[in-house]
Amino acid sequence: MELxxxxxxxxxxxxxxxxxxxxxxxxxxxxxxxxxxxxxSWNQDEDDDNNKRFFNGEYQQDMDGDGExxxxxxxxxxxxxxxxxxxxxxxEGFNGRVDEEGENINVMNNNYNELLFVKVxxxxxxxxxxxxxxxxxxxxxxxxTLIHMFHKYxxxxxxxxxxxxxxxxxxxxxxxAGDIPWEMFIQTVQRIQMVRK
Amino acid sequence: xxxxxxxxxxxxVFSFITLDKDRNAVSLVCKSWYEIERWCRxxxxxxxxxAVSPSIMTRRFPxxxxxxxxxxxxxxxxxxxxxxxxxxxCPWISEMSRAYPWLEEIRLKRMVVTDESxxxxxxxxxxxxVLVLSSCEGFSTDGLAAIAANCRNLRKLxxxxxxxxxxxxxxxxxxxxxxxxxxxxxxxxxxxxxxxSALERLVGRSPNLKILRLNRAVPLEKLSTLLCRAPQLVELxxxxxxxxIRSDVYSSLSKAFLGCKELKGLSGFWDVDPSYLLAFxxxxxxxxxxxxxxxxxxxxxxTKVISxxxxxxxxxxLDHVEDSGLNAVALSCKDLRELRVFPSDPYIADANVTxxxxxxxxxxxGCPKLQSVLxxxxxxxxxxxxxxxxxxxxxxxxxxxVIEPRAPDYLTLEPxxxxxxxIVEHCKELRRLSLSxxxxxxxxxxxxxxxxxxxxxxxxxxxxxxxxLHHVLSGCDGLRKLEIRDCPFGDKALLANVAKLETMxxxxxxxxxxxxxxxxxxxxxxxMLNVEVIDENGSLDSRFDSCPVEKLYIYxxxxxxxxDMPGYIRTIDRDRVNTIS
Numbered sequence: 001m002e003l004x005x006x007x008x009x010x011x012x013x014x015x016x017x018x019x020x021x022x023x024x025x026x027x028x029x030x031x032x033x034x035x036x037x038x039x040x041s042w043n044q045d046e047d048d049d050n051n052k053r054f055f056n057g058e059y060q061q062d063m064d065g066d067g068e069x070x071x072x073x074x075x076x077x078x079x080x081x082x083x084x085x086x087x088x089x090x091x092e093g094f095n096g097r098v099d100e101e102g103e104n105i106n107v108m109n110n111n112y113n114e115l116l117f118v119k120v121x122x123x124x125x126x127x128x129x130x131x132x133x134x135x136x137x138x139x140x141x142x143x144x145t146l147i148h149m150f151h152k153y154x155x156x157x158x159x160x161x162x163x164x165x166x167x168x169x170x171x172x173x174x175x176x177a178g179d180i181p182w183e184m185f186i187q188t189v190q191r192i193q194m195v196r197k
Numbered sequence: 198x199x200x201x202x203x204x205x206x207x208x209x210v211f212s213f214i215t216l217d218k219d220r221n222a223v224s225l226v227c228k229s230w231y232e233i234e235r236w237c238r239x240x241x242x243x244x245x246x247x248a249v250s251p252s253i254m255t256r257r258f259p260x261x262x263x264x265x266x267x268x269x270x271x272x273x274x275x276x277x278x279x280x281x282x283x284x285x286x287c288p289w290i291s292e293m294s295r296a297y298p299w300l301e302e303i304r305l306k307r308m309v310v311t312d313e314s315x316x317x318x319x320x321x322x323x324x325x326x327v328l329v330l331s332s333c334e335g336f337s338t339d340g341l342a343a344i345a346a347n348c349r350n351l352r353k354l355x356x357x358x359x360x361x362x363x364x365x366x367x368x369x370x371x372x373x374x375x376x377x378x379x380x381x382x383x384x385x386x387x388x389x390x391x392x393x394s395a396l397e398r399l400v401g402r403s404p405n406l407k408i409l410r411l412n413r414a415v416p417l418e419k420l421s422t423l424l425c426r427a428p429q430l431v432e433l434x435x436x437x438x439x440x441x442i443r444s445d446v447y448s449s450l451s452k453a454f455l456g457c458k459e460l461k462g463l464s465g466f467w468d469v470d471p472s473y474l475l476a477f478x479x480x481x482x483x484x485x486x487x488x489x490x491x492x493x494x495x496x497x498x499x500t501k502v503i504s505x506x507x508x509x510x511x512x513x514x515l516d517h518v519e520d521s522g523l524n525a526v527a528l529s530c531k532d533l534r535e536l537r538v539f540p541s542d543p544y545i546a547d548a549n550v551t552x553x554x555x556x557x558x559x560x561x562x563g564c565p566k567l568q569s570v571l572x573x574x575x576x577x578x579x580x581x582x583x584x585x586x587x588x589x590x591x592x593x594x595x596x597x598x599v600i601e602p603r604a605p606d607y608l609t610l611e612p613x614x615x616x617x618x619x620i621v622e623h624c625k626e627l628r629r630l631s632l633s634x635x636x637x638x639x640x641x642x643x644x645x646x647x648x649x650x651x652x653x654x655x656x657x658x659x660x661x662x663x664x665x666l667h668h669v670l671s672g673c674d675g676l677r678k679l680e681i682r683d684c685p686f687g688d689k690a691l692l693a694n695v696a697k698l699e700t701m702x703x704x705x706x707x708x709x710x711x712x713x714x715x716x717x718x719x720x721x722x723x724x725m726l727n728v729e730v731i732d733e734n735g736s737l738d739s740r741f742d743s744c745p746v747e748k749l750y751i752y753x754x755x756x757x758x759x760x761d762m763p764g765y766i767r768t769i770d771r772d773r774v775n776t777i778s
Contacts, residue, residue: 072275072682073657074543074573074600075631077332079358079386083467083491084543132363135388144280145362148311148335 082137116186122150122194123163133186139178146194163194201229208237217242236260243267244702246284246308247727250756251292262301263327264293268308270705270750271655272680274332277707277748279733281763284308286333294321302327309333315340319347326378327353337362338387345371352405353381363389370395374402381408385434385465390414401426407459410434413467418446424453432462432486439470450476464488464513471498481505485532488513490539496550500525510566513537516552516573523556527563536560537571543600547575554581561588569594576607577634582616586623595620596631602658602683605635612636618643621651628675631655641665645672653678666690670697680705688715699725703752707731711749714742719751720769727754728769729762 076084116134129149136142143165165177168190177185177192201207211234214220224234240263243249254261268284286308293300300322310333318325325348330336338361344354345368369391372379379399384391393415400406406427411420415436424430440446454460454477461483469492484506489499490513499514500522509530514522516538526533538556542549554577561567567589577599586592599613606613613634621627621644628650632640636659644651645668652675660666667690669679679701687710691698698704698719713730720728731748732740740746758768 070602070683072272072277073602074540074598075275075655075657076539076543077274077358078276079332079360080490080539084541087493130364132389135360135363140280147281148309151311 118189118191120146120149120192120194122146123196125150131192133189138182139185142177146192150194162197164197166193166195167191168193204233207233211237215240239263241265245752245754246286246289247756247759248702248752248754251289253755255292255296259296260299261297262299263304264289264297264300264302265304265306266308267306270680270703271307271678272682272705272707273307277682279731279763279765282731282766283759283761283763285761286310287314290314290317294318298322299324301325302329304329304331305333306331307333309335310340312336312340312343316343319343322348324350326350329353329355329357330359331355331357332359334360338364338366338368342368342371345369345376346373349373349376350378351376352378353408354379355381355383356386357383359386361387363387366391367395369399372399374398377402377404379403380405382406383408383410383434384412385410387412387414393419397422397426403427404429407431411436411465413437413465416440417450417473421446421449421453424450424457428456429459430457431459433457433460433465434488435463435465435467437468438466438473438492439468440473447473447476451479455479460484462486462488462511466492469494471495474498474502478505482507484509486511490515490537493517493541496522504529506530508532511535513539515539515541516548516550517541518556519551520553520556520559521551523552524559527559530564532566533560533564534566535569536564536567538573539571540573540600543573554578557581558584558588561585566591568592571596571598573598573600575600576604577613577616578606578608579611579613579616579619580608582613583619586616586619590623590625592620592624593626594629595624595627596629596655597633598631599634602633603635604633612639614640614643618647621647626650629653632659633657637661638665638668641668645669648672649674651675654680656681656684658683660684660686663687663690667693670694676700677702679703681707681709683708685710688712691715691719695719695722698751699723699753701753703750705748705750707748709749710745712742713740713744713746716746716749717742717769725753725755726751727758729766730769731766733765 117130117132119128119130121128131145131149133142136145146165166174167177167185168174170188170190174193180188202210207230211220211223214223217240220234220238224231235257236259238258239261241254241258241261242265243254244267246266246268254264266286266289268286269278269282272278273282284307286305290303293303294317298321301324303318304327310330315336318328320343328344328348328351336359341354341356341361344351366389372395376399380403382399391412391414396415400409400423407430409423409427409430409432411423411434413436415423417436417438417440420435424433450473457480460480463477463480463484463486466489471494474494481502482505485508487502487506487509488511489502492499493515495517496519499518503509503512503518503522504525507529509526510532512526512530512533512535514537518526518538523538526536538552552574554574557570557572557574558581561584568591570592571594574597577597605611606616614637617630617632617636617640621630625647627648630644630648630651630653632655638661641660641664644654648654651673654669654673654676656679663686665684666681666686669676670690671694676697681704686706691711692715716728716730720726729750730746731750732746734747762768
C-alpha cells in the first residue's frame with residue numbers, strides 16, 4: 001500500500017522553511033541548508049528496512065537484571081510483581097530461617113516484609129538516619145531513597161555523583177556498594193555510609 | 198439589548214455542573230461566564246502534572262477545594278520509567294499551601310511525595326479531609342505521622358500501592374483521641390506492623406468508618422476484634438488470612454463477619470488458608486466486590502466461594518481460578534461488570550494452571566453486563582476474540598495480555614489482527630484497549646477505522662512498520678493516551694501526524710525506532726509540546742540525528758519545558774536546535 005503524506009502540518013504557525021534535513025546521516029549538527037520538505041511517498045519496504053535496522057541491529061531489548069527477561073513484561077504493577085517474587089523466593093530458604101527439624105520454614109506463613117533497618121550516615125552530617133532495606137529492592141532505589149533523605153545536604157547533585165556509597169560488611173570491613181547482587185547485599189550489610197569523593 | 202442573570206444565580210446554576218468537560222465549556226461562553234466559573238470551580242483534575250504549572254492553576258482558580266494530580270507515565274507501573282524521572286509533588290503542594298487555605302482533598306497518582314510535603318499538607322489546610330496517594334513514593338511513616346497528628350478532620354487516608362519507607366509502626370498512634378472523623382483507611386501497602394492497639398482504638402472511635410484495608414502484617418486472629426468494633430464497614434481488606442493458632446479463631450471470625458451487615462466488598466487475603474474461607478460465607482450473598490488476586494488458593498476453593506456470590510460486580514482473581522472457576526462465574530455472577538485475572542506464575546513458559554481463552558469466552562457469554570476486562574493468559578485465538586466481541590459489544594475496557602510476546606493464534610498460527618479487529622468493530626464504546634500477541638499493521642488499520650471512542654491504547658511487540666502507527670494516529674479521533682514499547686515504529690508516522698499530538702495528553706514510545714533528529718524536528722515544529730528524550734546509556738549531547746532514542750515521552754503543555762529532570766532526560770530545546778551550527 002502506498003500512502004502519500006505531507007510532512008508539513010495543516011496549519012502554519014512558523015515559516016514553512018525548515019532548517020534541518022532530518023535524515024542527516026553523519027553530519028548531525030544542524031546544517032544551515034534551507035530545505036523545503038518534500039511530499040513523502042510512502043514506500044513500505046524501504047521503511048521496514050530502516051526501522052528494522054534500528055530495531056534489531058542497534059538495539060538491545062532491555063534485559064532485567066535478575067535474568068527474568070524483558071523489563072516490564074508481562075505488564076504487572078511493580079507492587080504485585082514484588083508480592084509474586086516474595087512468594088516464589090521461599091523455596092531456597094531465602095530468609096535462611098529453619099525450624100527445629102532443620103526444615104526451611106514455609107515462607108508462605110510468614111511472608112510479610114520483615115524489617116531490615118540499617119543506619120545511614122552521610123559525610124558532614126551530624127545526624128544518622130535509618131532505612132528499611134527490605135522496602136528497597138535495588139541499588140538504584142537505594143540511591144534515590146538516600147538522595148531524598150539527605151536532599152537538604154546534597155546541593156545541585158541530583159544523582160549524588162560526588163558521593164560514593166560504602167557499606168560495612170558483617171565481618172567488619174567497609175566495602176564499596178554495588179559490586180554484589182542486591183539480594184546478597186542485604187544479607188551482609190550492617191550499615192551504610194555516604195562518603196564524599 | 199443584552200441582559201444577564203445576576204452572578205449569584207449563575208453561580209448557583211454552575212454548581213450543578215460537575216464534569217470538567219462541561220465546566221470548561223461553560224467557561225468559554227463569554228468573559229463574564231469565564232470569570233464567574235473560575236471563582237466557583239471547586240475541583241481540579243490535572244492528568245499530567247507537567248502540562249500546566251501550579252501557579253497557572255492557582256491564578257485561574259482561586260477557590261479550589263479538591264485537587265487531583267497525576268505524575269509519571271503509566272508505564273512507570275511496570276518499571277519502564279527510570280528512577281528520578283520526575284513527578285515531584287513538592288512544588289504543587291507548596292503553591293497550594295500558599296493559595297488554598299481551605300483545600301480539603303488531595304489525590305496524587307504516580308508522584309514523588311516527601312515527608313516534608315506531607316508535613317506541609319498537615320499544617321496548611323485547616324479543613325483537610327481526604328488524602329489519596331496512589332502508586333506514589335518518596336515518603337515514610339514519619340510523614341504519615343504528621344498527617345495523623347495534625348489533620349483534625351481527616352476522613353480518608355488511602356495509600357493504595359504506594360511505596361512507603363517503613364520507619365515505625367507507631368505513626369498510627371499519632372491520631373489524637375479526639376479524631377473520630379475517619380471514614381476510609383487504606384494501609385494495605387505498608388510492609389511492617391502498625392501498632393495494633395492504636396489501630397483498634399482508632400477503629401473503635403470512628404463510627405463513620407466504612408472502608409478499612411489492612412496490611413498483611415495484621416494477623417488473622419486480630420481481625421475479629423476489629424470487625425466487632427466496626428460492624429458498619431462496607432469494604433474490608435484483610436491482612437494475612439491464615440493463622441498458626443487454631444483454637445477459636447474460626448468461630449470468632451465467622452461470628453464477627455455475621456455482625457457486618459453492610460459489608461459489600463472484600464480484599465486482602467494474603468497467605469490464604471482455605472479452611473478459613475468459610476468464615477465469611479455469611480457475607481457472600483451481599484458481596485459486590487471481591488479481590489482474591491493475592492490469594493494463592495486453588496480452583497475448587499475459589500469456585501466454592503464465587504458460587505456463593507450472586508451479586509458480584511467486580512472480581513479480581515489469580516489464574517488459579519482456571520476455566521472451571523470462570524464457568525462458575527458465568528453461571529452465578531450475572532451482575533458482573535469487571536473481571537481481572539492475574540497470572541500466578543508469569544515468568545515461566547508453561548502454564549501450570551488450566552486457564553485458557555475459554556474462561557474469558559464463558560464469562561463473556563454468561564455475564565451480560567461485563568464492561569471491563571483485564572486478562573492474562575498463555576494462549577488466545579482469533580475465533581475466541583471474535584466470539585467475545587460478538588457476545589459483549591458493551592465492553593468499555595479490554596486489556597488482554599498473552600504472556601509470550603508475539604504469540605500467534607494458537608490454533609491457526611496466524612496473527613491476532615482479525616480477533617482484535619472484531620473487538621474494536623463490535624465494541625463501539627470501547628475507551629481503553631491493550632493489545633498483545635502476534636500483530637501486524639493490519640490490526641492498527643482496524644483500530645484506526647473503528648475505534649473512534651478509544652481514549653487509551655497500549656501497544657507492545659506489535660506491528661511491522663510506520664503504517665501501523667499512522668493508522669492509529671490518523672484514525673482514532675478520541676485518542677488521549679498512547680503508550681508503545683518494542684514496536685518498529687519510526688519517524689514517518691510521527692512526523693506525518695504532528696498536529697494529532699497536540700490533541701492528546703501524552704505519547705510514550707520506548708524501544709522503538711524514532712530518531713533523535715525526528716525528535717528535534719518535532720520539538721521545533723510544535724512549541725506546545727514537550728518532547729523528552731530519555732537515554733540512560735549514553736550521553737545525549739553526542740547523539741547523531743540518525744540515532745534511535747531509547748525512550749521518548751511527548752506531551753502537550755502550557756508550562757514550557759520542565760526544569761526538574763535528571764541528567765539522562767532532555768527536553769529538546771527549540772532554541773538550541775536553531776543556534777547550533
